[in-house]
Amino acid sequence: MTAQAAPAPRKWPRRAAYAGLAGAAGLAVLLPTGTAGAGWLLAGQVLDVRGPRVYPVRVRARAGNRITLTRTPDTTRDIPLSFVWATGHARLGTVLSVDRATVTREVAEVTRGALVTGLRGYTSGYVFEGDPLSARGLPFEEVQVQGELGALPAWLVPGTTPPDDTWIIAVHGRGAPRGEALRALPTLAASGHRTLVVSYRNDQDAPPSADHRFHLGHTEWRDVQSAIDYARTNGARDVILMGWSMGGAAILNLLREWDHEGFLRALILDCPVVDWNATLHMNARQLNVPPIWTWTALKLIQHRLGVHTTDLDYRSLAERIDVPTLLYVDHDDRTVAPAPTVEFAHAAAAHVQLVETREAGHCRSWNLDPDAYERRLGDFLKSV
Structure with missing residues (x-):
């Protein structure tokens, strides 16, 4: 257009x-x-x-x-x-x-x-409201992650199969609640991994930044790093990072700054802002x-x-992807440009599994076909 x-x-x-x-x-x-x-x-x-x-x-x-x-x-849209x-x-x-x-x-x-x-x-598209127990029947613990600006509330959800020492850290999108993760949470719990559903600066229950502005992942990544540190301190051997929309951008910013030295096991990105x-x-x-x-x-x-213009485009990071990555994109996304995400996936094809949908909209691949989404997510978690 x-x-x-x-x-x-x-x-x-x-x-x-x-x-x-x-x-x-x-x-x-x-x-x-x-x-x-x-x-x-x-x-x-x-x-x-x-x-x-x-x-x-x-x-x-x-x-x-x-x-x-x-x-x-x-x-x-005839979807949930x-x-x-x-x-x-x-x-x-x-x-x-x-x-x-x-x-x-x-x-x-x-x-x-x-x-x-x-x-x-x-x-x-979030569909579910409440906490993991009230919305999805999953036990959880409310914990506090100590971030750069103060305490960040998070849900810690144990696996529903025998647990291991890999943690999943789930990062919601811009202006979204932690409840964005509730759609995928039963599948994450079924993997046996603990899931830490985090908040970050400027969330409703989290400390505000001094300027009360979203930084499009350019400072929010530090709160994701704090969540990783929390997981490590509490026994995690490695982590899988999952992010929706700007949560994905925060994770990509983290990868610019963090030499994970094997502590990052895999990535899951749902309609991330790549550019x-x-x-x-x-x-x-x-x-x-x-x-x-x-x-x-x-x-x-x-x-x-x-920041510079190039800082707002993460396609150059594709060459740094060195772990298995599951990447969802919807071609009818009218909120986040999908083409850069597809280009990113092709540039990192050796490590990326790209799941492409249509007619779902932004971060709505689960809503379009919950069974297919959960099956692909579950198979990926088993494979890593």
Whole structure:
């Protein structure tokens, strides 16, 4: 898609809201006139931790286990999703009907709050809410990882088969909760490995950074390193790192800095941000943002983070991948540019198993086919 002139102002809020809720790196952009101001706001949307939550989807009707919602690209996806509003959460089932303005779906479960007509919320691929025990029936311990900025809460989940001394460290994406890992957690536990589901700076229950900004993995990697140190101190012989979206970018940043000396056993990356430059350009094109505004935003991001353009592109790290790696990518990802991920996988083909899906969206390969996702993940964990 090529850049086009900005649409009429009345169309910005709806399109921006949908894009901002598409996933961990989505951009919710309401742009003012002027290149500098637009670039400043766009950069802020990418980095600002304290941006307002947007609720673009309205409940048009609710009858029994059927709900009618605003039609969006996400609500029409016939895959398991959740619907989240300010005081509640529900799991959505099959799409029953679609018309020009609405989508009617099954309600699989209301896990919190009252789901009634008139509510506004957003859809999410995380599906499960709660902790490992309440959401997935897995025992766990709440632990504290000592990070650079303070204590980082984490879930420590034992394996459901005889345990070993390999640990899995699970790292969620930008703005996501630890619950992002709940979809894969039973498969991880079945491997026999302990799983440490971590938080990092600027998470809701974690210490904030001084500037209250996401650093796109460029400082968050230090909290992943702290989690590795915690695992080592508590008996881990080696670790497997698993990251979603910006969690994957944090892991890639870690690999720039860390000589693992055999302590890293394997990698699992689900729709990682391999190139922030390409991702920002893709989001901007979807919102019809003029290229000059996007260029300005990228320059501001580099300045605020103290990085160079090349620091935002991890494809050069492919030559450093020296452990078995399972890499998921969806070709219809509208949040994180998928092409750099495929290029990364091909460049590191000797070590990478690439799982390609379509029509799932960002970090939704599990949602598209849970059985296939878990089978491939389980087979990979057995192989390493």
